[in-house]
Amino acid sequence: MSSPKLFMHVQDPLLASNLLSLKSVRQYELNISQQGENWLDQLTNAQCDVALIEVNSLHDIALKALVDSPILYKTEFLFFSRGTPDPILDxxxxxxxxFHYRAPFNIKLIQSSLEEVFCELNRSHENICTQTSYLDQFGLLVGSSTAMHSLYRTIRKVAATKANVFIVGESGTGKELIANTLHVFSxxxxxPFVAINCGALSPELIDSELFGHVKGAFTGAHKDHQGVFEQAEGGTLFLDEVTEMPYEQQVKLLRVxxxxxxxxxxxxxxxxxxxRIISATNRTPKDAIRDEIFRExxxxxxxxxxxxxPRLRDREGDACGLAQHFLAYRNTQDGQRKQLSSQSLEKIGRxxxxxxxxxxxxxxxxxxxLADDIIHPEHLITHDFNDQAKHDATYGVPTxxxxxxxxxxxxxxxxKKNDGNKTDTANQLGIxxxxxxxxxxxxxxxDFL
Structure with missing residues (x-):
């Protein structure tokens, strides 16, 4: 089994010497950057698990580019600086x-951090190589990839604070599970943990859903009703698809x-x-603000x-592990012993x-x-495998x-297929x-069909 890969971009000779002397650094496959070249490009090509980056310029082009780079979520970063305020690094x-270490650097803490990351990466790599049905679990989340372990560490840190959290991610990435895990570790x-889909709220009833109402407040209000703010008293309120809340109603949430x-x-x-408020969206917040559907x-x-x-395609090895994980649970429920063939696992991984x-x-x-004892590739129906419907554009269309x-x-x-999620429905229908x-x-x- 190959060792996790570490990338080092450090220009200060003393700091570089101290880092290279660490026992934990020698456990990694080391890649040292070529000075004078863009270190982010080098890191992207090297595909390393951990990166040690010295930040010594407010005009570091690579550091600015990292903000929107997918590498940010695939790599564990340790930044080193002299303490000069840097909005990009913040x-x-x-x-x-x-991690962000400021001078004077505590080498023992750095050693400890690298050792912890090394152990987590090794566990992750072992599970990926064996492709067993076991995946690491953290709260309600399951996954052994570097991206997921980075997420676990982030959740552990922010859960202990009182900060409002805003989760951004594509549909199907498990944003509510992340929110629930934050609650569990807080x-x-x-x-209570109370979740509400803001995209499913009707503009007429949104005040009542959020803040509740008293008996007789409007036609049909036959008794007092607790809104989600009161239901979540002392706990966490999860506002899913918050960017889909009617624009004119958002100011009321802002006041609260x-x-x-x-x-x-x-x-x-x-x-x-x-x-505590945790929000989520599958939109890019910057775009939602620009399009004036979400208040800045x-x-x-x-x-x-x-x-x-993290997207599933950025969670190396997790797709096969999750497939076996879901299958194992279904087998347990039904008392079955169905298995995925090696060809099916290859298809899932691709x-x-x-x-x-x-x-x-x-x-x-x-x-x-569909399968009897063995799940073969033809049993795995995805967007790439729609059989006749893929080849016949008029398939299933009535005359x-x-x-x-x-x-x-x-x-x-x-x-109905999207469980009432209006955002996903609108996106899929192209409206x-x-x-x-x-x-x-x-x-x-x-009624839904």
Whole structure:
């Protein structure tokens, strides 16, 4: 088994000498940067697990580029600086890049950190090589890749604070599991964890859902109702797809975050919120702000600590492990002993999984149903393998049906498939979220197909 790879970009001779003398550094396969060349390009080509980077210039082009680089979530970083304030480095630390050591450097602490990372990487590599059904678990999260272990360390650190957390990631990456794990490791773990999908809230009832209402506040309010702020009292409130909350309603949420006060609909008495807010979105916040569907001031209130949920294609080795993990649980439930063939594992490892962990889990569920004892590649139905439907663009399209009825069926079926998530539904149908709301208003009181 090969050793984890370490990249070192350090220009100070004394610091470089001290680092090279560490026993933990010698455990890695060492890659030293070529001075005068862009160290991020070198790190990208070297594909190392850990990077030791000396930051000695506010004009470091590579450091700025790292903010938006996927390498940030694949590599554990240890930064070294002389303590000069650096907004770029501060931004990287808020994204959970790793450690930042300021001079004078405590070599023993650096040794300890490298040793801890080395042990975690070795465990991760062992599981990837054997492709067993066992994956490391941290709270409600499962995964043995470098990206996931980096996420675990970030969660462990931020969970102990009171900071509001903003999780950004593609659909299917497990943002709610990350939020729930943050809650489990926080000081509020004994309190409730309440999740609400902001994209599924109707504009007419959003105040009541968030803040509650008293009996008689409006037509149909036959009794008092607790909003999610009150339901989550003393615990954690998870605002999923927060960028999909109606724009004009976002200012009300901002006021609660600023003052801590809220008032149930129809009530006279003001209440004080005692919750930790964790938010999530599958959009790029910068784009949502630019498109004026998400308030910038609300974002800064919610994103005291941003976290990126890693995509499955960036979690090396985890896809095969997760497939075996899901299969093992399904076997246990049904008393079966079904297995994945080596060809199936190869197919799982090659596929990019655009739907992330959710798509993989659904693929394993379908394969489990189709297979007898062994799951073969033909049992794994993905976006790349749609059989006849892939080759026949008109497959399954009825003739003689009104176009508006076909549109209605497509919308309601897609909404049902996405468990009511309007953002995913709008994206898959190629329409705006506003258009989707307008369409659904026409279908009011119609059950999902």
């Amino acid at each position: 931004c990287l630390m808020r994204k959970g890049a790793g 000081q509020r773990a004994e309190g 975050l600023e003052s801590g006060e809220y008032k149930p609909v129809g009530a006279q008495q003001v209440k004080m919120a005692n919750v 001031d609300l974002y800064f209130r919610l994103a005291q600590f941003p976290i990126m949920a 596929y990019t999984w655009p739907g992330n962990v959710r798509e993989l889990k659904h693929a394993i569920e379908r394969a489990y149903i 003689g049906m009104r176009l508006d009825d076909m549109e209605k069926i497509a919308i309601l079926k897609t909404l 705006s979220i506003k258009t989707l709301y307008n369409k659904l208003d026409k279908y009011e009181h119609v």
